[in-house]
Amino acid sequence: MLQRSLLLFLLFGWGILSAQQPITVDILSYNIRYNTPDDGVHRWDNRKPKLESLLPIMQPDVIGFQEALFLQVRDLQEMLPGYEYVGVGRKDGGVNGEMVPIFYKADRFHVLYQGTFWLSDQPDEPGSVGWDAALPRIATWVVLEDKKNDKELLVVNTHFDHAGAQSRTQSAQLLLAKIPELAQGRPYVVLGDFNAQPEEEPVQQLLAKWLDARAEAPTVMGPEATFTGFTSPEPKKRIDYIFISPLLTVNHFSTISTNMPGSFFSDHLPIKAQVVLP
Numbered sequence: 001m002l003q004r005s006l007l008l009f010l011l012f013g014w015g016i017l018s019a020q021q022p023i024t025v026d027i028l029s030y031n032i033r034y035n036t037p038d039d040g041v042h043r044w045d046n047r048k049p050k051l052e053s054l055l056p057i058m059q060p061d062v063i064g065f066q067e068a069l070f071l072q073v074r075d076l077q078e079m080l081p082g083y084e085y086v087g088v089g090r091k092d093g094g095v096n097g098e099m100v101p102i103f104y105k106a107d108r109f110h111v112l113y114q115g116t117f118w119l120s121d122q123p124d125e126p127g128s129v130g131w132d133a134a135l136p137r138i139a140t141w142v143v144l145e146d147k148k149n150d151k152e153l154l155v156v157n158t159h160f161d162h163a164g165a166q167s168r169t170q171s172a173q174l175l176l177a178k179i180p181e182l183a184q185g186r187p188y189v190v191l192g193d194f195n196a197q198p199e200e201e202p203v204q205q206l207l208a209k210w211l212d213a214r215a216e217a218p219t220v221m222g223p224e225a226t227f228t229g230f231t232s233p234e235p236k237k238r239i240d241y242i243f244i245s246p247l248l249t250v251n252h253f254s255t256i257s258t259n260m261p262g263s264f265f266s267d268h269l270p271i272k273a274q275v276v277l278p
Helices: 002-019 039-044 046-060 071-081 165-183 200-208
Strands: 022-029 062-066 083-086 102-105 109-118 137-146 152-159 188-193 219-221 241-243 249-255 271-275
Touching: 002 219, 022 188, 022 241, 039 046, 046 200, 062 152, 071 083, 083 109, 102 109, 102 137, 102 271, 109 165, 137 165, 137 219, 137 249, 152 165, 165 188, 165 200, 200 241, 241 271
Parallel strands: 022 062, 152 188, 219 249
Antiparallel strands: 022 271, 062 102, 083 102, 109 137, 137 152, 188 241, 249 271
16 A cells, blocks of 8 residues: 555656746846947946856846847847847837847747837837937837746836936836736736836835835845946945736845956846746
8 A cells, every 4th residue: 555655656746746846037137338438448348258257157047138239239149048039229129229138048938929118108109208318218028938837927128217307207107007018917027227216206106016026035145236337346326126016926136246346247236036936
């Protein structure tokens, strides 16, 4: 009888235990600073080798980059074999202007739907500038389906305007309106550079509906602040976030201190969260 019970467990019990294992997704958000010769010693050509050494080691399942020009996206593709991406340039919906691309592991996920909208009162108009923003701003989104278990996740990557306070507030309201339409009941993650600190109105608006992955994580590593500039490796303020829908939980969160005196990977630090799919 004991042998028969053991045989039944080996045949069926292990599958039951395996099915109960949580399904996690590692998500990274990183403003890599756009390529400009004005950065001098910190221009992209000098920083690129540092990211080439960092990103393949980290191997998150999903990455949202901000401030990536098209040629930088090409560089990121070379750094990240096995990943594919969605995203367009903010100037024209093609390859012109900064992108907020979403990279994902192609062997794990299918893309079900994808798109980009502009943070303006004409969100479907490529290149439109919203409210008092200095520049066009966008949000790129993708619905990913896990190939192994058919679970779906909406990922949204964005970058709020640096100059227009009204634009940041209105952009938060636009996200709150648009994302439930895109999610259609799915769990979602919204990440990026929001150019607003935790106590400021845009972030407070988002926290009224969404959860801050850092605050929800039982384990947190690294500094709270995320923006360094190119003056000191110590971060000055927190403007980068990973927000999650109430359907998700977080195992851990980290702000990765990449910079050293005189050696910068970017003027932001990357942030990473491991979320658990329902």
